Amino acid sequence: MAEQAFDVIVIGAGPGGYTAAIRCAQLGFTVACVEKDPGLGGTCTNVGCIPSKALLHSSELYHEATHGFASHGIKVGKIEIDLPAMMAQKQSVVTSSNKGIEFLFKKNKVTWLKGEGTLQGGGKVQVTGADGAVMLASAKHIILAPGSEVTPLPGIDIDEDKVVSSAGALKLPSIPKTMVVVGGGVIGLELGSVWSRLGSEVTVVEFLDRILPTNDGEVSKQMQRVMTKQGLKFKLGTKVTAAKADKKGVTLTLAPAAGGDAETMAVDTVLVSIGRRPYTKGLGLGKAGVELDERGRIKTDHHFATTASGVYAIGDCIAGPMLAHKAEEEGVVLSEMLAGQKPHINYDAIPGVVYTWPEVASVGKTEEELKAAGIAYKTGKFPFTANARARAMTMTDGFVKILEDTKTQKVVGCHIIGADAGHIIQEVVMAIEFGASAEDIFRTVHAHPALTEAVKEAALAVEGRPINI
Numbered sequence: 001m002a003e004q005a006f007d008v009i010v011i012g013a014g015p016g017g018y019t020a021a022i023r024c025a026q027l028g029f030t031v032a033c034v035e036k037d038p039g040l041g042g043t044c045t046n047v048g049c050i051p052s053k054a055l056l057h058s059s060e061l062y063h064e065a066t067h068g069f070a071s072h073g074i075k076v077g078k079i080e081i082d083l084p085a086m087m088a089q090k091q092s093v094v095t096s097s098n099k100g101i102e103f104l105f106k107k108n109k110v111t112w113l114k115g116e117g118t119l120q121g122g123g124k125v126q127v128t129g130a131d132g133a134v135m136l137a138s139a140k141h142i143i144l145a146p147g148s149e150v151t152p153l154p155g156i157d158i159d160e161d162k163v164v165s166s167a168g169a170l171k172l173p174s175i176p177k178t179m180v181v182v183g184g185g186v187i188g189l190e191l192g193s194v195w196s197r198l199g200s201e202v203t204v205v206e207f208l209d210r211i212l213p214t215n216d217g218e219v220s221k222q223m224q225r226v227m228t229k230q231g232l233k234f235k236l237g238t239k240v241t242a243a244k245a246d247k248k249g250v251t252l253t254l255a256p257a258a259g260g261d262a263e264t265m266a267v268d269t270v271l272v273s274i275g276r277r278p279y280t281k282g283l284g285l286g287k288a289g290v291e292l293d294e295r296g297r298i299k300t301d302h303h304f305a306t307t308a309s310g311v312y313a314i315g316d317c318i319a320g321p322m323l324a325h326k327a328e329e330e331g332v333v334l335s336e337m338l339a340g341q342k343p344h345i346n347y348d349a350i351p352g353v354v355y356t357w358p359e360v361a362s363v364g365k366t367e368e369e370l371k372a373a374g375i376a377y378k379t380g381k382f383p384f385t386a387n388a389r390a391r392a393m394t395m396t397d398g399f400v401k402i403l404e405d406t407k408t409q410k411v412v413g414c415h416i417i418g419a420d421a422g423h424i425i426q427e428v429v430m431a432i433e434f435g436a437s438a439e440d441i442f443r444t445v446h447a448h449p450a451l452t453e454a455v456k457e458a459a460l461a462v463e464g465r466p467i468n469i
Helices: 015-026 042-047 049-067 083-107 186-197 217-229 324-338 367-373 388-392 421-433 438-442 453-462
Strands: 003-011 031-035 110-114 116-121 124-128 134-144 148-150 178-182 201-206 233-236 238-245 250-256 263-267 269-272 276-278 311-313 352-354 359-364 377-383 399-405 411-418
Touching: 003 015, 003 110, 003 124, 015 031, 015 042, 015 083, 015 110, 015 324, 031 134, 042 049, 042 083, 049 083, 049 186, 083 110, 134 324, 178 186, 178 263, 186 201, 186 217, 186 269, 186 352, 201 238, 217 233, 217 359, 217 367, 217 399, 217 411, 250 269, 352 421, 359 421, 367 377, 367 411, 377 453, 388 453, 399 438, 399 453, 411 421, 411 453, 421 438, 421 453, 438 453
Parallel strands: 003 031, 003 134, 031 110, 134 311, 178 201, 178 269, 201 233
Antiparallel strands: 116 124, 124 134, 148 276, 238 250, 250 263, 352 359, 359 411, 377 399, 399 411
16 A cells, blocks of 8 residues: 655544644645545534534524614614525535635645544554545554534434434524523524524523533523523433424423423424533544543544643543633644744633623633632623713623622633724733733723723723723
């Protein structure tokens, strides 16, 4: 069998993998990227971040036209949904992203090895194509970036028809009259809000006692109130024990998480979104000597090295938040380490965003985490109802909350609910990265009128001196 030799082989072309491949190529390495899917970009580009944001935006436009235009003095006639056209728009965004990554591979001379990559040990990777053809490649450095997959719910069969995963929820052929979303995390709320805006009666079933359980507690409570006003229903502290699908729909069996009498619920569609887990099957990890931790993630040290010499791992398959931008940064940092540089990544300055409307954005520690760690802190909060730009936009839901370490006087957390929160948070991400205080933020001039003034006012509130409230 002919063998192709490279300096670096990356397995997986999601955000972490394709970014690592491009950065390694920029640094002078010869690089191959192994990817079995027909389109580059991984889950994020094909069935995750990108298509979901396209549908979120389209559904937001529809909702604004039907519910928001009138308050601005804009009268429109009958508005209808053309779901096939909406899905086509979503797919055009995906295809454009696929082709964009292909272009970047060609530009940077990254070789795309099409097929499934399996470690053989000794720096070798076997690539098996969709047609069964097999080739062998070798490299001094192998980077594992296989990403993650949908976490199944025991006893529930995801058929991608009546019971769907996040991937299936992105391509429903019609708008279900009723939908149950199992899981009140980021994915469940985003896709639940899409179909709710388009006309579905959506109920979110969450095992824990609050939605967005990893977010700041105050944010979770406020977001549930906001989404309830939007029409979503919530059954918290509830577990799904069975789902029986037929031609008419799905009959769910629900029970209190703490124990108690079960109940049944009939709906058209069920979305299972209880999280994601590392994708590690078929990689040949055992054969190559790559070990997993107790949660099924690939073990790595602080330089992303696995337990196998010359094999590294980044992204969703290792410890840390499953975020595309986290994987991208790890890909860049690892590439530069392999080139002898000394880059860094600050895991306390990685933002997380929920792309509902309003959005939820956070960075750093929550109040609950600070209390648990015994860290003294000060809080500053400012509502968007007191922000002039938010009032002009008639988007006054939410607030900005900033947390500052009392001892170090450094900002250690920020939590936002509001319009464009995903953009607004970046100012505080930068502040945390450079060790700024709340005073550093409020001494910086902010444009008026702007939503970002709420950040300045929250920083002022840390010192007990907001101006506009």
